[in-house]
Amino acid sequence: xxxxxxxxxxxxxxxxxxxxxxxxxxxxxxxxxxxxxxxxxxxxxxxxxxxxxxxxxxxxxxxxxxxxxxxxxxxxxxxxxxxxxxxxxxxxxxxxxxxxxxxxxxxxxxxxxxxxxxxxx
Numbered sequence: 125x126x127x128x129x130x131x132x133x134x135x136x137x138x139x140x141x142x143x144x145x146x147x148x149x150x151x152x153x154x155x156x157x158x159x160x161x162x163x164x165x166x167x168x169x170x171x172x173x174x175x176x177x178x179x180x181x182x183x184x185x186x187x188x189x190x191x192x193x194x195x196x197x198x199x200x201x202x203x204x205x206x207x208x209x210x211x212x213x214x215x216x217x218x219x220x221x222x223x224x225x226x227x228x229x230x231x232x233x234x235x236x237x238x239x240x241x242x243x244x245x
Contacts, residue, residue, distance in 0.1 A: 127177075142191075147162065150165055206218070
């Protein structure tokens with residue numbers, strides 16, 4: 125899928141409002157973190173619609189924008205891409221790299237152990 129950071133920002137806003145948002149609402153939701161103008165947001169929404177990422181309900185006034193793709197599917201595609209691109213498809217290498225760089229709490233370690241145990245059915 126290959127979403128850019130900016131596309132993720134737009135989709136995060138839209139996923140938070142599954143019923144859809146008017147352009148002004150999208151602009152206001154993005155402004156604090158991006159500073160984007162109305163025209164910039166509209167350009168992103170239009171381009172993302174062309175890619176099938178955003179759905180626009182043009183039967184309503186004002187038009188309503190919503191994510192046309194599921195967050196979990198996007199996240200899964202991004203994980204697969206990272207796994208293939210950086211870790212040659214090895215989930216073990218990915219997990220090992222994260223564990224070397226990040227400290228886990230006792231609760232997180234226990235959860236990880238449970239996940240690994242459950243996988244060995």
